[in-house]
Amino acid sequence: MSWAGKILRVNLSAGTVAAEPLNMDWAHSYLGSRGLGSKYLVSEVDPKVDPLSPENKIIWATGPLTGTMASTGGRYTVITKSPLTGAIACSNSGGYWGAELKMAGWDMVIFEGKSPTPVYLYINDDTAELRDAAHLWGKSVWETEPLIKQSLQDPLIRVSCIGKAGENGVLYAAVINDLHRAAGRSGVGAVMGSKNLKAIAVRGTKGVGNLRDPKAFMKVTYEKKKILRDNAVTGQGLPTFGTQVLMNVINEVGALPTRNHQDVQFEGAKDISAEAMATPRATDGKAQLITNQACFGCTIACGRISKMDAGHFTVSNKPQYWGASGGLEYEAAWALGAANGVKDLEALQYATMLCNEEGIDPISFGATLGAVMELYEMGVLSKEQLGIEAPFGSAAALAFLAEETVHSRGFGKEIGQGSKRLTAKYGHPDLSMSSKGQEFPAYDGRAIQGIGLAYATSNRGGCHLRGYTVASEVLGIPVKTDPLEHEGKPELVKAFQDATAVFDSAGICVFTSFAWGLADVAPQLQAACGEQYTTEELEKIGERIWNMEREFNNAAGFTKADDSLPKRLLTEAAKTGPAKGKVNMLAEMLPKYYAARGWDSEGVPTAATRERLGL
Structure with a gap:
């Protein structure tokens, strides 16, 4: 084992x-x-x-x-x-x-x-x-x-x-x-x-030497690495462009949340994309992107290593930020960029370095800042409160408020409480683009119906990594489904959520699921652990984990009312792109999702479901 x-x-x-x-x-x-x-x-x-x-x-x-x-x-x-x-x-x-x-x-x-x-x-x-x-x-x-x-x-x-x-x-x-x-x-x-x-x-110097069948494990992992290498996403797209490969793709399908989800397409997407990161700058002739980087044992290597323009206004007097550092990934580039209407790539790289340096989530920070900028444009927040003019598109405001937030100074203390608390405090709770208090990532739930349902039902609040239906709805993995269609999405979301729980629990990256299914994970676990982990057994384990998390949340006080989306996604139609005129159809999908999960009409696992899963 x-x-x-x-x-x-x-x-x-x-x-x-x-x-x-x-x-x-x-x-x-x-x-x-x-x-x-x-x-x-x-x-x-x-x-x-x-x-x-x-x-x-x-x-x-x-x-x-x-x-x-x-x-x-x-x-x-x-x-x-x-x-x-x-x-x-x-x-x-x-x-x-x-x-x-x-x-x-x-x-x-x-x-x-x-x-x-x-x-x-x-x-x-x-x-x-x-x-x-x-x-x-x-x-x-x-x-x-x-x-x-x-x-x-x-x-x-x-x-x-x-x-x-x-x-x-x-x-x-x-x-x-x-x-x-x-x-x-x-x-x-x-x-x-x-x-x-x-x-x-x-x-640690011991290694992991207690595999059930080392030779079988070596053989099966070699076979599975070949699948990753030969796959268009894990063998080409992610190594070459990183997760930022998605910026222009998601913008083109009209699912890139822009200016706090007021729009679904960003006119500056190309300026903050993977392609832009790899393009030499006019200022110094060098590209921001230096190379890619892999985590332990990874054959995909989607990580980015970047280097800023030392003359950029954010770092011109801060030589500590002139060296190579972790570069922008898609979610961070979106949250710091499109969510706030900012298309200054160097400002985005500066903000992501601050997030790494002092340890904050760039998704929640950027999405909260989007709400702040909307409140500023509405006249609810002022320059005096924020310490700077903060309209959508201001790279200066992004950089300044990132500094204030990571150091918990000034208005940054309020930004550090997240969008749910901040928007409620200033009388506009509907402007928090979150579920269960956690801010959404870089996909609009009106243009990609399944991901909207995934946000609403995620056990940890707004999240794409708990059921990445974008793989199916946009990329056609493992099968292509229509992102604008809500029929069939409850079952799709459940399947993705359960499978993701297995990938996470095995100790491997969810990005392998672009090329692997549970049938590829099962033999690796069998050779390593000595358990008879069939595909069907892994499906059940994923479902067991999901229901366990759900029961903890229910006991913590969460109810059906928390499986929700902001009013904006449910009542304000997308203005442009393929989803023009669309809202998220959560009310139609949620009851079918509960039924697929074996929960009652209030979102509580039934006795039969609990017994079947051994909870």
């Missing part, structure tokens, strides 16, 4: 660190990472707990394929109760940290309580101890990681940490590892900060 078979439990209040055996019955039923970590959370945490109280717990979890030679086997998740939404939070990250934890011999680390002073956890294979982090508190991610490596005199240590945003309680603060990979959504970094936990530094 490829589980390490043990977890680390850290009581921050008591300052204790203890090993315990992994619950293997749960591992067989929930795989690992998202599923298994969530099982521990829902079993140990009161759903009604205050997310920022010591009674909440926060868990770092790997999957059975994490740290192995399975393609993209470097993923880990951070699971807790979200301070942004009040729902279950499970945020996934790549890079190298997850594989390092697994190679140190641990499946999971559970943090309880709250440390009286700032600390970090140091893991060196079987040895783990809490260390003083007073000298790290107040430092950025970019300062924290090198300082830890220097103090431990080991450049190969991997670090997962927070910046000032997590310390200051920005409700969508992220956990960052390897300097620019993020467990980015739902405010997991704020929970980390609330516990006075600055970082987890890991050094």
Whole structure:
């Protein structure tokens, strides 16, 4: 089996660190990472707990394929109760940290309580101890990681940490590892900060050597890597252009939310696209994009490494931002760009670096800023309140308010509370483009009907990665469905949601699902784990995980009313593009979705469904 078979439990209040055996019955039923970590959370945490109280717990979890030679086997998740939404939070990250934890011999680390002073956890294979982090508190991610490596005199240590945003309680603060990979959504970094936990530094030298059948595993992973290589998306599009390959595609189909979802097409899309990133600048003749980068074990390599124009107004006097850094991905480019009507590519790169440096989710930040700019144009917010003129399209406002937010200064403190709280405070709650309090990503639910339903029903609030029906509705993967048609989408959304839960829980990247189905994951798990994971069994595991998350949210106080979309998507028709005249048909889709899920009319899993899934 490829589980390490043990977890680390850290009581921050008591300052204790203890090993315990992994619950293997749960591992067989929930795989690992998202599923298994969530099982521990829902079993140990009161759903009604205050997310920022010591009674909440926060868990770092790997999957059975994490740290192995399975393609993209470097993923880990951070699971807790979200301070942004009040729902279950499970945020996934790549890079190298997850594989390092697994190679140190641990499946999971559970943090309880709250440390009286700032600390970090140091893991060196079987040895783990809490260390003083007073000298790290107040430092950025970019300062924290090198300082830890220097103090431990080991450049190969991997670090997962927070910046000032997590310390200051920005409700969508992220956990960052390897300097620019993020467990980015739902405010997991704020929970980390609330516990006075600055970082987890890991050094693992054991490897993952307990595979059931190493030769069979090598053979099947080789075969599956070939499928990724030969696929148009995972073998060509993502390696060449990264996720930014979508900017012009989504704009052309009229599904690019623009100016806080007032429009569905952005006239500046080409200026902030993958193609623009690779085009030499007029100012210095150099392209922003330098190269692509892969996470641990990844054969896709969709990551971007970019370098700004040193003469740009945002960095002309800030040489610390002149070097190569993590580059724009599609969701960040959209949130910082089209969502605010900003088409200055260099300003977007500056803002994304700030998000990485201090640890915040660029999707929630950018989408919240879109609401701020709309409130400014309505006259509800003023220059005096914001500290700058902030109309749609202002790169100066984007840069200034990004700085204020990551440092929790001025009006940035309010932006750091997210769009739901901010728009309600200023009397216009309908302007929050969110579900369950989490802001939507870069697809309009009027032009892509299925993704609108996926947003409304997502267990962690507005999210594309919990059921990426865009694959089918726009890209034709695995089958082409009409994005403007709402019939059949409840079943499509359910299928995508359940399958994604399996990919997440196995410890591999969801991007492999552009080329793989569950039938490709099953033999890899069988060779690694020794379990008879058939495709049908994996479908059931994905459904079990989804229903478990749903039951936690229901117990936390969520109801059918929370499976909703903003009024704008339901009543204001798209103005241009193929979806012109369309609204999202949520009212027609939701009852059919509940029926497909085996839930009652209020969105509660029935006794028969619970029994069938073993909940």
